[in-house]
Amino acid sequence: MIIDTHIGHDFLTKEVSDVGRSAFDVARDAQADFDLHYATKGFIHPISNDFVAPKYKNGKHRGKVTGKYILRADNYEPLGDVSGKYPKRDGYKHIFRTMETLFPDTCTDMTVFGNGERLIMTQQIGDPIELNGGDVIKPCVMTRMSLNSMWATGIFPIGQRPSCGNVLEIEHSLISVKATKNHDVMLTLRSAVLEASKLQADRLALFARQASNWSVSDFQFHRMLNEILPEVDDEAPTRTKNLITAKRAAVVAAWRAETERYDESNAWLVFNAFQGAEQHKINQGFKGGVQAEQKSLKKLAEGKTPIADAAQQYVNRVIMADVG
Numbered sequence: 001m002i003i004d005t006h007i008g009h010d011f012l013t014k015e016v017s018d019v020g021r022s023a024f025d026v027a028r029d030a031q032a033d034f035d036l037h038y039a040t041k042g043f044i045h046p047i048s049n050d051f052v053a054p055k056y057k058n059g060k061h062r063g064k065v066t067g068k069y070i071l072r073a074d075n076y077e078p079l080g081d082v083s084g085k086y087p088k089r090d091g092y093k094h095i096f097r098t099m100e101t102l103f104p105d106t107c108t109d110m111t112v113f114g115n116g117e118r119l120i121m122t123q124q125i126g127d128p129i130e131l132n133g134g135d136v137i138k139p140c141v142m143t144r145m146s147l148n149s150m151w152a153t154g155i156f157p158i159g160q161r162p163s164c165g166n167v168l169e170i171e172h173s174l175i176s177v178k179a180t181k182n183h184d185v186m187l188t189l190r191s192a193v194l195e196a197s198k199l200q201a202d203r204l205a206l207f208a209r210q211a212s213n214w215s216v217s218d219f220q221f222h223r224m225l226n227e228i229l230p231e232v233d234d235e236a237p238t239r240t241k242n243l244i245t246a247k248r249a250a251v252v253a254a255w256r257a258e259t260e261r262y263d264e265s266n267a268w269l270v271f272n273a274f275q276g277a278e279q280h281k282i283n284q285g286f287k288g289g290v291q292a293e294q295k296s297l298k299k300l301a302e303g304k305t306p307i308a309d310a311a312q313q314y315v316n317r318v319i320m321a322d323v324g
Helices: 023-029 093-102 183-212 218-228 238-262 267-280 290-302 306-319
Strands: 036-040 067-072 078-083 107-113 118-124 136-146 153-161 166-169 175-177
Touching: 023 093, 023 107, 023 118, 093 118, 093 136, 107 290, 118 153, 118 290, 136 183, 153 183, 183 267, 218 238, 218 267, 218 306, 238 267, 267 290, 267 306
Parallel strands: none
Antiparallel strands: 036 067, 067 078, 107 118, 118 136, 136 153, 153 166, 153 175
């Protein structure tokens, strides 16, 4: 799956840099290098006014509290609540150490969600790859993480297209690790797999070069649009019709922008148009601002990009195969 999204100072906590930095330096600037405080979950007894913390009555956790709150140690803002079985962590610091050891001084951006309950960081892990027509892709790796159990730690390769801020996801979630007591050990051992992401960048470059060689007419573009985002029946609810109309208009506008920028029309550009429309407009609910942009980033991290997926499949099946 390949995904297109805009990277900018409003989209991420820090604007993408041409030169990477230490993950710890970026985390410090983003206020993401905090420690954790764990508070026991319980209630005030209605008669005695004593604090009561329910505990496990059986099993290996017998006698331990059944739940706890995770707070930031610097300001005690809540990050989530977990069971008493949840292992204590050092915030995100072990992940920073792991990724910094693997790819030192390559961190380009970091996004902190809410009080810090979720976080995404990006590192450039390879030299830029030049494509046809002067286009460039920078091989990167994106790491998502959370302290509220919403995300398992996931590490997956992406490619950044600096000419228009696109992010191209080659393969979603190369590594996914649940928050268990062995989380840190598992992540450290499995992080070596990230080296394979450099090879996947070559696959993306090959796809881009092949797609760039296939011209796309306006008729072909609209045929692709009608297959991926077909118009709805007149009897459909007004809300549905308006939404489809807005989605189609966003793709058309992105297609026009791509062709004007490069003064040509090919499968690579039409592919990026569908991706860009989904990430810039559709997944943001056609709204602007930080919250809308972070909503789109969350969908990117979770692989919720059906239009981009369909566009990639179409290019591979129809245009790249020269069918129709």
